[in-house]
Amino acid sequence: MVDQQQSPLPSPLTGLDQIIHAPARLNILTLLYVVASLDYVFLKNQTGLSWGNLATHLGKLEEAGYIEIDKGYQGKKPHSKIKLTAQGRAAFKEYKTTLQQFLDDLPE
Amino acid sequence: MTAKTSLKEVERKLFQTSVQDGILDIQIGCVLLIFAVAPLLGVYLGDFWSSFVFLPFWIMILLGGRSLRKNYIQPRIGHIEYGSYRVRRLKNLNLALLIFNLAALGGGLVVFFRFQDFQGWLPVLMLSILCLVGFSLVGYLVDSPRFFLYGILVALAPLVGEFLYRNYRFTHHGFPVTFGAISGGLILAGSVMLIRLFRKYPVPDAEDLEW
Numbered sequence: 001m002v003d004q005q006q007s008p009l010p011s012p013l014t015g016l017d018q019i020i021h022a023p024a025r026l027n028i029l030t031l032l033y034v035v036a037s038l039d040y041v042f043l044k045n046q047t048g049l050s051w052g053n054l055a056t057h058l059g060k061l062e063e064a065g066y067i068e069i070d071k072g073y074q075g076k077k078p079h080s081k082i083k084l085t086a087q088g089r090a091a092f093k094e095y096k097t098t099l100q101q102f103l104d105d106l107p108e
Numbered sequence: 109m110t111a112k113t114s115l116k117e118v119e120r121k122l123f124q125t126s127v128q129d130g131i132l133d134i135q136i137g138c139v140l141l142i143f144a145v146a147p148l149l150g151v152y153l154g155d156f157w158s159s160f161v162f163l164p165f166w167i168m169i170l171l172g173g174r175s176l177r178k179n180y181i182q183p184r185i186g187h188i189e190y191g192s193y194r195v196r197r198l199k200n201l202n203l204a205l206l207i208f209n210l211a212a213l214g215g216g217l218v219v220f221f222r223f224q225d226f227q228g229w230l231p232v233l234m235l236s237i238l239c240l241v242g243f244s245l246v247g248y249l250v251d252s253p254r255f256f257l258y259g260i261l262v263a264l265a266p267l268v269g270e271f272l273y274r275n276y277r278f279t280h281h282g283f284p285v286t287f288g289a290i291s292g293g294l295i296l297a298g299s300v301m302l303i304r305l306f307r308k309y310p311v312p313d314a315e316d317l318e319w
Contacts, residue, residue: 031118034122035119035190039186040186041187080317081189
């Protein structure tokens with residue numbers, strides 16, 4: 001039997017997609033939402049994340065199916081093109097709507 | 109203090125980051141050099157050749173800028189492919205510039221062939237207005253306020269030049285001085301932006317890009 005006294009109140013933010021809700025990933029998705037694609041260097045410069053951190057967050061987003069990473073080469077150097085998938089775009093839109101609704105409902 | 113940030117503003121900032129390398133400023137400065145240097149060269153080469161020699165110079169500047177972007181700037185700041193909103197806006201810019209240039213060329217030809225005695229402040233004023241409209245158009249369509257400032261400065265150049273010519277007998281309607289100063293200013297501003305970019309963004313190591 002669940003102890004009603006000890007269980008925390010359900011947070012209104014639990015309805016939000018937790019993959020997107022992390023600040024670094026939200027930042028990445030926001031940037032990808034407004035362009036067709038970005039490369040790894042541009043994303044690193046804009047987010048201010050370290051190479052390792054960026055790779056980790058991109059890995060999580062790719063795993064969720066929100067982004068698509070096209071790993072290729074430009075000359076002899078590695079060049080990865082990153083873009084939002086249709087699923088990622090829909091998830092971001094839903095996140096935006098949910099968060100907006102939550103904030104709108106807050107008392108003044 | 110809270111800064112209002114919208115997705116549109118994020119897109120605008122991304123676009124500006126990708127074009128604020130100073131190359132365009134240097135290129136515009138080099139284009140404007142014709143107004144400063146061609147009148148002086150005209151004494152030796154004649155009206156046609158003094159302007160024509162600028163063609164290979166401009167081609168060199170255009171290709172040099174492209175090569176610099178591809179080989180030295182893009183590896184530092186990265187690559188961005190614009191979204192449909194920006195692509196549409198840049199297409200509008202090209203179309204607007206084409207119409208504007210054709211209208212300016214048409215107007216110039218009509219004045220040249222039909223109104224040979226068209227002299228004094230009026231042609232100078234027309235050139236100023238054309239420069240102001242052209243730069244403002246670019247500034248509006250690329251969302252870059254500095255082009256409005258360039259427009260004002262470039263529009264002032266022929267007017268100040270004419271004033272210097274009439275009052276202090278400056279040679280060639282003062283164009284070598286005023287346009288020389290504006291061109292130099294633009295090339296200097298572009299070079300400063302370029303050097304700052306090189307300092308701010310080092311080339312990433314190849315192993316950082318392997319992941």
